[in-house]
Amino acid sequence: MSIRLTIWNEFRHEKDNQKVKDIYPEGIHEALASYFRKCDDIEVHTATLDEPEHGLTEDVLANTDVLIWWGHRAHDDVEDEIAQRVRRRVNEGMGLVALHSAHFSKPFISLMGTTCNLKWREANDTERLWVTDPSHPIAKGVGDYIEIEAEEMYGEFFDIPKPDSVVFTSWFSGGEVFRSGCTFTRGNGRIFYFRPGHETYPTYYNEQVLHVIKNGVQWVAPTEIKDLNFGNAKPIEKL
Amino acid sequence: MSIRLTIWNEFRHEKDNQKVKDIYPEGIHEALASYFRKCDDIEVHTATLDEPEHGLTEDVLANTDVLIWWGHRAHDDVEDEIAQRVRRRVNEGMGLVALHSAHFSKPFISLMGTTCNLKWREANDTERLWVTDPSHPIAKGVGDYIEIEAEEMYGEFFDIPKPDSVVFTSWFSGGEVFRSGCTFTRGNGRIFYFRPGHETYPTYYNEQVLHVIKNGVQWVAPTEIKDLNFGNAKPIEKL
Amino acid sequence: MSIRLTIWNEFRHEKDNQKVKDIYPEGIHEALASYFRKCDDIEVHTATLDEPEHGLTEDVLANTDVLIWWGHRAHDDVEDEIAQRVRRRVNEGMGLVALHSAHFSKPFISLMGTTCNLKWREANDTERLWVTDPSHPIAKGVGDYIEIEAEEMYGEFFDIPKPDSVVFTSWFSGGEVFRSGCTFTRGNGRIFYFRPGHETYPTYYNEQVLHVIKNGVQWVAPTEIKDLNFGNAKPIEKL
Amino acid sequence: MSIRLTIWNEFRHEKDNQKVKDIYPEGIHEALASYFRKCDDIEVHTATLDEPEHGLTEDVLANTDVLIWWGHRAHDDVEDEIAQRVRRRVNEGMGLVALHSAHFSKPFISLMGTTCNLKWREANDTERLWVTDPSHPIAKGVGDYIEIEAEEMYGEFFDIPKPDSVVFTSWFSGGEVFRSGCTFTRGNGRIFYFRPGHETYPTYYNEQVLHVIKNGVQWVAPTEIKDLNFGNAKPIEKL
Known part of the structure; x- marks a missing residue:
């Protein structure tokens, strides 16, 4: 069964920052979308901040199995109501892949319950992403590590709840x-946070990075949306 | 060093429900407070919903090491701003003991990121609380289990993120x-959720239940409030 | 790609206990095997204690993706060398489904590092297995709970390390x-412990129980056997 | 109540390697012991490989609350029976602090259930130990990180089960x-693995490293040795 993927992008840097525009002329969402359109069993849809309801209407979300979120400087421009709508859908079972500065997005923070703060530096650091949970499906096809020649640095302490897995x-x-x-895991939904992807680097053309994001999309996709029963319950009959 | 404990109670059932009034004539907060006032090294303060700012001013929270929260039917009457104030203080390091129906309180839900929903039944069920993490300090002094003759039932699925420990x-x-x-754990702060304590049962006079709540208060009390450093960071000098 | 499943059974009760013989005339392994032979993409092999090397030669294990283990009264008759062989294969990536009293088997204990002890009672207790991690693939297709009319009781404290998930x-x-x-998770390998299945009950004919075991087999099956690199490592070149 | 601490050291490098002898003339155990003898509420005892029963008789272990273990090249010379004795005592509640190459010691491996393998390099790497669980008592009194100018390198993948906390x-x-x-956590016992301390570096004179080891000793010390009840259990009376 195919995965209905919605790629959400803030899509502002790409309009007014020439450096970013040169790297992602159609926007980060389109760089990702063009990769996923070539993947089997993934239906790609995109949405951006400046569309009505940020492109995330009830209808769009109801037909989304996995949402990718990229946002950075305009987190505050996301309507609280839309952010809560995303959160509710994750609780119901929609998968979420939060990329890079999405750590500070409203939906992610509300799903974590912490500040999600961290250290950072823009100085062309070399980044090596070591695999620390090799049997996890998200690490499939990755060797000991992925190396990115230049990226923004994000450093600990990263203020998140204890992850289920640090892949x-x-x-x-x-x-x-x-x-x-x-x-x-939050309710019926799965979340994958993946760090790389500062807008001034061509990270979303890196085949290994794209491969991991694809693994992430497949892993957070719901295998089943359970109809959870809450509320007043009868006792066991025979007692 | 002593623990500055604030016991917060919704304090409404006890005013207009005769059955609850008979059990907790001074309110649930006073039943708990009278126990903790006898404990060494704990300074007790109380606060209730209908006080200004629900009794949880910036000043009160700044001088609270551990907050106990009991609320039930009036969760919606808690101001969003006060709920966020509590959440922020937990992220900074204040301990939180959430009792019984506090699972549905605004501060708890915002710290969890899930619906916190569950099954329930008011039918005088017998409850046995089995110890499932015996080396945890919160289980200290407890045998195989605690039995409560009659209580409200809460049943799975309990929609919370994976706990650090299920004691x-x-x-x-x-x-x-x-x-x-x-x-x-959320940021610098520790949280203990403890189920028993429906308002129509004298659960908060049960010595074993009180003992566990005391263990909880001691365990969530911060051992140190670290000054976490976030933001722009310099690279290592010698490289 | 199909899963190569080896079903291991102690196969002693079924030979000399008439009650067990009546329920599982060909042995517990055959009851399970006849179910799995009908599943798509699973190749079934069986092995029992009294075969040479307990039927678990290096060759058999090298060609096993998932091992199901059922043992009870003859744990001590399993050769240490064979038990360690199983453990090594799990560390390398073979999946393990440990059923019922396999909690006390040599391979399971050596993978846990604890006593794996528990409480028990043979008294026809009714068992209800509540789903406590509904988004886990092993719970797929299961409602709120599975009920088994009569089974042996196993009770807490169950002395195991904190599981990755309590499904x-x-x-x-x-x-x-x-x-x-x-x-x-142990090394490259995944483990699923599933309680039901005392030999004097027809539990392994229960369709819901079989369904969960199948989910377990599929979940522990390795998606990739990574070639982990250990030992002496060179520093990063450019530094 | 004071903690009865036994510091165990292989104590071979210090006898025949002049470089190590120069750094730890009385042995690594004595460097650690001299620090802990100055701490309040810790009673210090030492034991080494070449003593009878490696200095770890039933009596010694029965009177040990916390065991520190340092071993490197002679892991195989530790008798299996003594290794299992240590494991049993940890399961019963004795705390264990495993230092540096103790990752490959028999007691540690048998408590983990994995290979405990890793990458390594002896090349005077600078090591920075970042705090990744700031509210954990073991991190008390530590800033953002501890820096060690030169140490042996240990690298991922480190083949251990998912830790309760990565401090x-x-x-x-x-x-x-x-x-x-x-x-x-293993049974009633707590374990802290701490990496630094290759024998050719004066790491165990570093005040911050010693401080963390002390925090570790205090944290793994049992708060209570519960008498866990296992075996045949009666049903609840009233049913």
Whole structure:
């Protein structure tokens, strides 16, 4: 059964920052979408901040199995109501792949319950993402590590609840470490946070990075949306 | 060093429900407070919903090491701003002991990121709280289990993120199980959720229940409030 | 790609206990095998204690993706060398489904590092296995719970390390709870412990129980056997 | 109540390797012992490999609350029976602090159930141990990180079961990361693995390293040795 994937992007840097525009002329969402359109069994849809309801209407979300989220400087422009709509859908079973600065997005913070704060530096650090949970499906097809020549640095302490799994842990040439690939479960829904992808680097053309994002999309996709029963319950009959 | 404990209670049932009034004439907070006032090294303060700012001013929270929360039918009357204030303080390091129906309180839900929903039944079920993490400090002094003759039932699925530890798992005579004693970490703060304590039962006079709540208060109390450093970071000098 | 499944059974009760013989005339392994032979993409092989090398030669294990283990009264008759062979294969990536009294088997104990002890009672308790991790693939297709009319009771404290997930938690009519469906990761390998299946009950003909075991087999099956690199490592070149 | 601490050391390098002898003339155990003798509420005892029963008689272990273990090249010279004796005592409640190459010691491996393998390099790497669980008592009094100018490198993948907490994650100048401070629970006992301390470096004179080891000793010390009840259990009376 195919996965209905919605790729959400803030899509602002790409409009007014020439450097970013040069790298992602159609936007980060289109760079990702063009990769996923070539994958079997994935139906690709995109949505961006400046569309009505940020492109995330009830109808769109009801028909989304997995949502990818990229946002950075305009987190506050996301309507609280839309952020809560995303959160509710994750609780119901929609998968979420939160990329890079999505750690500070409203939906992600509301699903974590922490500040999601961290250290950062824009200085062309080399990043090595070491696999720290090799049997996890998200690490499938990855060797000991993935190396990215230049990226923004994110460093610990990363203020998140204890992840279910830390699939990747990053090393940065400037002296930091970071839990770069983290999985969480919230209600019926699965979440994968994946660090790489600052807008001034061509990270979303890196085949290994794209491969991991695809693994993530497949892993957070719901295998079944259970109809959970809550509320007043009868006692066992025979007692 | 002594623990500054604030016991927060909704304090409404006790005013207009005669059955509850008979059990807790001064309110649930006073039943708990009278126990903790006899404990060494604990300074007791109380606060209730109908006080200004629900009794939880910035000043009160700044001088609280551990907050106990009991609420039930008036969760919606808690101001969002006060709920977020509590959440922020937990992220900073204040301990939280969430009792019984506090699973549905605004601060608890916002710290969990899930619906926190569950099954329930008011039918005088017998509850047995089995110790499922015996080396945890919260289980200190408890035998194989604690038995409560009659209580409201709470049943799985309990929609919470995976706890750091499930210290107690309840058995109910009507046929259900429940993760009754759960610990979580959120930022610098520790959380203990403990199930028993429906307002129509004298559960907060049960010595074993009180003992566990005391263990909980001691365990969530911060050992140190770290000054976490976030934001722009310099690279390692020698590289 | 199909899963190569080896079903291992102690196969002694079925030979000399008439009650067990009546329920499982060909042995517990054959009851399970006849179910799995009807499943798509699973190749079934069986092995028993009294075969040479307990039927678990290096060659058999090298060609096994998932091993099901059922043992009870003859744990000590399993050669240490064979038990260690199983453990090594799990560390390398072979999946293990440990059923019922396999909690006390040599391979399981050596993979856990604890005593794996528990409480038990043979008294026809009713068992209800509540789903406590509904989004886990092993719970797929299961409702709120599975009920078994009569079974041996296993009760907490169950002395195991903290599981990665507690997919099922059992309620017993005699007053106990038990973490009945637990997942673990050890090296490249995944483990699923599933409680039901005392030899004097026809539990392995229960369609829901069989369905969960099948889910377990599929979940522990390796998606990839990574070639982990250990030992002396060179530093990063450019530094 | 004071903690009865036994410091166990292989104590061979210090006898025949002049470099190590120069750093630890009385042995690594004595360097640690001289620090702990100055701590309040800790009674210090030492034991070494070449003593009868490796200095770990039933009587010694019965009177040990916390065992520190340092071993490296002579893991195989530890008698299986003594290794199992240590494991049993940990299951019963004795705390264990496993230092550096103790990851490959018989007691540690048997408590983990994995290979405990890793990458390594002796090349004077700079190590930074970042705090990745700041509210954990073992991190008390530590800032963002601890830096050690030169140490042996240990790198991921470190083949251990998922720790209860990863208190420290190391960065190495040569390009690796490592989960350097890990806690585990096994039965009634707590375990802290702490990476630093290769014999050719004066690491066990580093005040911050010693401080963390002391935090570890205090945290693994049992708060209560519960008398766990296993075996045949009666049903609840009233049913």
